[in-house]
Amino acid sequence: MYLKNCLMFCFAASLMGCQSGAVESPLGKRVELKGKVALASASLKGALISIFPVDPNRGDEQTAQIDAQNQFVLAAFPGKYLIAIEPGNTKGNTVPMNYRKAETSKLEVEVPAVGKSDLIIELKN
Numbered sequence: 001m002y003l004k005n006c007l008m009f010c011f012a013a014s015l016m017g018c019q020s021g022a023v024e025s026p027l028g029k030r031v032e033l034k035g036k037v038a039l040a041s042a043s044l045k046g047a048l049i050s051i052f053p054v055d056p057n058r059g060d061e062q063t064a065q066i067d068a069q070n071q072f073v074l075a076a077f078p079g080k081y082l083i084a085i086e087p088g089n090t091k092g093n094t095v096p097m098n099y100r101k102a103e104t105s106k107l108e109v110e111v112p113a114v115g116k117s118d119l120i121i122e123l124k125n
Helices: 002-016
Strands: 031-038 048-053 062-065 071-076 079-086 108-111 116-122
Touching (some): 108 116
Antiparallel strands (some): 048 062, 079 108
16 A cells, blocks of 8 residues: 555656646746858858857856858847857867957847847858
8 A cells, every 4th residue: 555655646746747848947938049150151060159148147158069051059048148159179260269259259149039040140350
């Protein structure tokens, strides 16, 4: 009897944890940020894009790797972010120095509550 009650309790407790797969945040729900980074005709495959919230109380840092088509996908809370692009494991020194830190890149994005799928970031040498 004790074993049966214990098993039923464990089963019920495990179901309670399965109600929703997402963990709620006081900042709301993360949304998708998709885009492309352009630097002349250079491939940025393997480079890293990072976003940093202008207001640290409204978001957190997120980083993604740039693919062979110079595209990336991130999940972020809605809000305003500064952007940095680091070479990562790209071949050569493809990313100009000023873009490697959010403080010097002069790049920013506003992530709306519905997300953004068409961000184009143009880097200049």
